[in-house]
Amino acid sequence: SQTIHQWPATLVQPVGSPLSLECTVEGTSNPNLYWYRQAAGRGLQLLFYSVGIGQISSEVPQNLSASRPQDRQFILSSKKLLLSDSGFYLCAWSRGQTMNTEAFFGQGTRLTVV
Amino acid sequence: AQSVTQPDIHITVSEGASLELRCNYSYGATPYLFWYVQSPGQGLQLLLKYFSGDTLVQGIKGFEAEFKRSQSSFNLRKPSVHWSDAAEYFCAVVTGSARQLTFGSGTQLTVLP
Numbered sequence: 001s002q003t004i005h006q007w008p009a010t011l012v013q014p015v016g017s018p019l020s021l022e023c024t025v026e027g028t029s030n031p032n033l034y035w036y037r038q039a040a041g042r043g044l045q046l047l048f049y050s051v052g053i054g055q056i057s058s059e060v061p062q063n064l065s066a067s068r069p070q071d072r073q074f075i076l077s078s079k080k081l082l083l084s085d086s087g088f089y090l091c092a093w094s095r096g097q098t099m100n101t102e103a104f105f106g107q108g109t110r111l112t113v114v
Numbered sequence: 115a116q117s118v119t120q121p122d123i124h125i126t127v128s129e130g131a132s133l134e135l136r137c138n139y140s141y142g143a144t145p146y147l148f149w150y151v152q153s154p155g156q157g158l159q160l161l162l163k164y165f166s167g168d169t170l171v172q173g174i175k176g177f178e179a180e181f182k183r184s185q186s187s188f189n190l191r192k193p194s195v196h197w198s199d200a201a202e203y204f205c206a207v208v209t210g211s212a213r214q215l216t217f218g219s220g221t222q223l224t225v226l227p
Contacts, residue, residue, distance in 0.1 A: 032214075034214060034215075042219065043204065043217045043219040043220050044158075044204065044206075044217040046214050046216070049210075049212050049214050051212050059214075090158065092158075094213045099165075099213075100166075102148060102160050103148075103160075103215055105157040105159075106157050107157045110155065
């Protein structure tokens with residue numbers, strides 16, 4: 001069966017510090033991968049998605065970047081965090097090349113920038 | 115642009131009462147629609163999905179939803195709510211070739227004993 005791992009679960013970082021959140025998927029190949037952010041009291045906003053290694057699409061211009069160095073690994077990064085980067089970050093995957101597919105979500109990372 | 119609207123930010127029901135959470139979408143083609151549930155501090159769990167076919171879909175935990183194209187709606191229902199159903203519920207629609215999702219703003223459900 002497929003599983004998705006996301007870490008760390010919680011993170012407190014000072015303003016201006018770098019960020020690296022990692023997400024890995026097991027039990028599938030060529031997945032579509034996604035990073036969503038959920039700000040306090042708001043819905044989920046798609047930040048990045050990837051349909052293959054090295055292929056990254058950005059939905060919202062911002063202080064963050066994403067990379068996909070391996071087929072089942074998706075990394076969210078920042079060189080210098082802002083207070084506004086605080087939120088709940090969710091990684092997700094769906095079956096690539098399949099139209100009728102749902103997204104499967106990780107447990108999320110709670111990021112607090114202080 | 116595609117969008118999803120959940121008009122109810124917060125709903126409170128008594129345990130055992132029926133529940134309906136509203137969802138309206140704006141999408142030009144045949145939509146792929148989902149309902150997800152989120153417990154505090156957790157990821158999202160899929161309740162049910164609609165791709166095509168029967169417009170009444172059954173999901174986990176006794177939930178169902180009905181797709182109504184004429185009303186651009188995909189409302190979630192449960193005949194009898196349990197205390198464990200208290201959570202936040204999100205409606206979503208696929209809005210791209212990579213199956214990326216656009217979510218509604220969510221409905222927070224409180225269940226009274």
